[in-house]
Amino acid sequence: MDGMQREELERLMFFEQTREKAAASYARNPKDADNLTRWGGALLELAHFRQGQDSIDMVEDAVKKLEEALQINPRKHDTLWCLGNAHTSQGFLVSETDKANDFFKKAATCFQQALDEEPHNELYQKALEMTEKAPSLHQELQKQLASQQVILGGGPPPPSAATPKGGKKKKESDFKYDVMGWIVLAVGVIAWAGLAKSSMPPSPPPSLKS
Secondary structure (H helix, E strand, O other), X not given: OOHHHHHHHHHHHHHHHHHXXXXXXXXXXXXXXXXXXXXXXXXXXXXXXXXXXXXXXXXHHHHHHHHXXXXXXXXXXXXXXXXXXXXXHHHHOOOOHHHHHHHHHHHHHHHHHHHHHOOOOHHHHHHHHHHHHHHHHHHHHHHHHHHHHHHHHOOOOOHHHOOOOOHHHHHHHHHHHHHHHHHHHHHHHHHHHHHHOOOOOOOOOOOOOO
């Protein structure tokens, strides 16, 4: 196993543990907004290890947990910010431009609300700026996927375009990380920070892909 594969496995295990711990904590206290935020953040991270409908379903589950946290504390800025990341992810996971832009608008609203609560937070400001670029990144993503479909579906591809079984999914996943890298990194920091405050001593956070 090379370094990158080991790093990805460590991240997967870390956020699986975070999810399990959050679920157990929720059973004891369903009104803990911090725990719900950690749970939503972990689900959002784990969604990036899934493909297709599994990924979409996990992001939707993250949204539900974050919205539940906001019902408890509507002004919780880190939850608003995390929810904005979830909506941005939803936008990139749909192919229809109108639907994607609706998600991006929701994300921008969340980021703006988070920034209103903490005006000097550079991370929130950066997220809001990146969301402005999301529609054009979404268009580029769709062009990339359409191009791959033409290559893979239009007869025998040239040697340079040939991919092993599962290669298409890997390319899509790699590109998805490129356009949503700031989401993966930022949510990972929040989820680890939240876990570090809990009673279970965590191992050092894995290096997150930027």
